[in-house]
Amino acid sequence: MTITKNQNGTHLDLAQEGRLDTTTAPRLEAELKQSVSGVTELTLDFEKLEYLSSAGLRVLLSAQKVMNRQGSMVIRNVNETIMEIFEVTGFVEILTIA
Secondary structure, eight states: OOOEEEETTTTEEEEEEEEEEETTHHHHHHHHHHHTTTTTTEEEEEEEEEEEHHHHHHHHHHHHHHHHSEEEEEOOOHHHHHHHHHHHHHHHSOOOBO
């Protein structure tokens, strides 16, 4: 998985490409822990994300909890496959998906 980071003041954009699974979820988790301090707007771009596992969902849930305390988090450009995972797991009720 490739993570592209773009920060502008208190707005952080992270674009993921590839698979967010057991192997790659720790990389996203580490990037989030390192980068979200002082961030009030977090945008995750899933345009090029091909796969999402339960390990990835756990990282997203953790990020959402942090951002609920300090601002907002939006997930953009979700493809049909990833959206189905969000719907089946009930994450559409937890996450803001645009």
